Amino acid sequence: xxxxxxxxxxxxxxxxxxxxxxxxxxxxxxxxxxxxxxxxxxxxxxxxxxxxxxxxxxxxxxxxxxxxxxxxxxxxxxxxxxxxxxxxxxxxxxxxxxxxxxxxxxxxxxxxxxxxxxxxxxxxxxxxxxxxxxxxxxxxxxxxxxxxxxxxxxxxxxxxxxxxxxxxxxxxxxxxxxxxxxxxxxxxxxxxxxxxxxxxxxxxxxxxxxxxxxxxxxxxxxxxxxxxxxxxxxxxxxxxxxxxxxxxxxxxxxxxxxxxxxxxxxxxxxxxxxxxxxxxxxxxxxxxxxxxxxxxxxxxxxxxxxxxxxxxxxxxxxxxxxxxxxxxxxxxxxxxxxxxxxxxxxxxxxxxxxxxx
Ligand SMILES: Nc1ncnc2c1ncn2[C@@H]1O[C@H](COP(=O)(O)OP(=O)(O)OP(=O)(O)O)[C@@H](O)[C@H]1O
Ligand SMILES: [Mg+2]
Numbered sequence: 001x002x003x004x005x006x007x008x009x010x011x012x013x014x015x016x017x018x019x020x021x022x023x024x025x026x027x028x029x030x031x032x033x034x035x036x037x038x039x040x041x042x043x044x045x046x047x048x049x050x051x052x053x054x055x056x057x058x059x060x061x062x063x064x065x066x067x068x069x070x071x072x073x074x075x076x077x078x079x080x081x082x083x084x085x086x087x088x089x090x091x092x093x094x095x096x097x098x099x100x101x102x103x104x105x106x107x108x109x110x111x112x113x114x115x116x117x118x119x120x121x122x123x124x125x126x127x128x129x130x131x132x133x134x135x136x137x138x139x140x141x142x143x144x145x146x147x148x149x150x151x152x153x154x155x156x157x158x159x160x161x162x163x164x165x166x167x168x169x170x171x172x173x174x175x176x177x178x179x180x181x182x183x184x185x186x187x188x189x190x191x192x193x194x195x196x197x198x199x200x201x202x203x204x205x206x207x208x209x210x211x212x213x214x215x216x217x218x219x220x221x222x223x224x225x226x227x228x229x230x231x232x233x234x235x236x237x238x239x240x241x242x243x244x245x246x247x248x249x250x251x252x253x254x255x256x257x258x259x260x261x262x263x264x265x266x267x268x269x270x271x272x273x274x275x276x277x278x279x280x281x282x283x284x285x286x287x288x289x290x291x292x293x294x295x296x297x298x299x300x301x302x303x304x305x306x307x308x309x310x311x312x313x314x315x316x317x318x319x320x321x322x323x324x325x326x327x328x329x330x331x332x333x334x335x336x337x338x339x340x341x342x343x344x345x346x347x348x349x350x351x352x353x354x355x356x357x
Contacts (some may be wrong), residue, residue: 016327022165026096027328043165053091062208077112077167079122090130094123107132110140113181141171146327148316152176156285164297188295207236222300228252266308288312292322
């Protein structure tokens with residue numbers, strides 16, 4: 001008879017991890033999405049120690065104590081601060097895993113399509129440090145497509161545009177492989193930055209991330225509003241006096257800022273679609289484009305893109321979860337996982353990690 005302890009060792013968590021610029025999302029096979037938290041750490045600046053991770057760190061953001069700074073260790077979809085990413089990932093993995101200490105973990109993580117070996121190795125090391133015994137890595141575009149329902153057996157091409165916080169990834173896939181992709185270090189957070197800059201320069205008010213995020217998700221639209229004078233009060237710090245202050249922002253003022261950023265993303269999609277081979281282009285002409293990532297939630301963005309590229313645009317349910325859903329599906333087909341996962345350890349081991357990646 002097997003002892004309980006040896007039985008326990010047979011248990012494996014199959015974990016899918018989408019480590020994004022804004023949020024980390026983890027799904028475990030059989031349990032669905034178990035974690036969705038901001039990719040943030042709070043640091044005690046006196047001794048550089050991390051005092052909080054994820055949601056708890058986000059709750060401190062903007063109003064942190066004197067010695068505490070909230071930082072995002074992922075930048076533009078890749079590891080920006082190696083040590084902190086490592087600790088943050090370890091915290092998330094521990095939180096997401098099924099209880100018990102003897103559980104082995106195999107993981108699959110998404111990577112941006114133009115990831116360098118140095119960046120990929122940093123991620124791999126972080127995953128190993130987080131206790132993941134076996135790590136597979138998969139291109140984000142492929143994962144997003146599978147998550148949005150594209151089949152690996154489909155001969156015809158599909159196009160997926162993932163608009164994240166810090167990246168926009170455009171991938172065209174057929175038969176479970178990427179036939180064309182582009183990746184930009186530019187995403188939905190560019191809207192927040194542009195709003196903050198506008199409000200500071202034209203309205204004399206400094207506003208925090210919470211305020212621009214509120215404006216973007218509740219007030220902004222990619223279409224010219226019917227009533228340009230609809231307004232909303234926002235609060236912050238007066239640039240002139242430094243005192244707390246408030247201004248009324250109108251829809252007519254917000255619209256061109258948002259449209260400018262969305263146009264840039266749409267242009268990139270349009271350009272990428274001109275680079276396809278004729279057969280692939282023909283498939284995309286019929287099928288259009290799938291829009292995923294948190295950026296797809298912006299009011300009217302699907303309609304805007306549809307009119308811009310003159311092709312059908314669809315948004316799957318829960319576009320923010322498309323990548324992680326695609327990743328976790330890989331555990332149902334180990335053969336496919338081995339085929340699509342890039343985990344060339346020999347190459348990675350030759351890449352040196354600089355002090356700060
Ligand atoms: N309801 C909404 N309306 C508009 N934008 C939204 C909404 N919800 C989320 N977003 C935006 O989506 C972005 C986050 O998307 P997502 O979670 O896909 O990013 P990420 O995967 O962390 O980033 P990346 O893929 O660039 O590394 C943020 O910029 C956020 O402001
Ligand atoms: Mg993402």
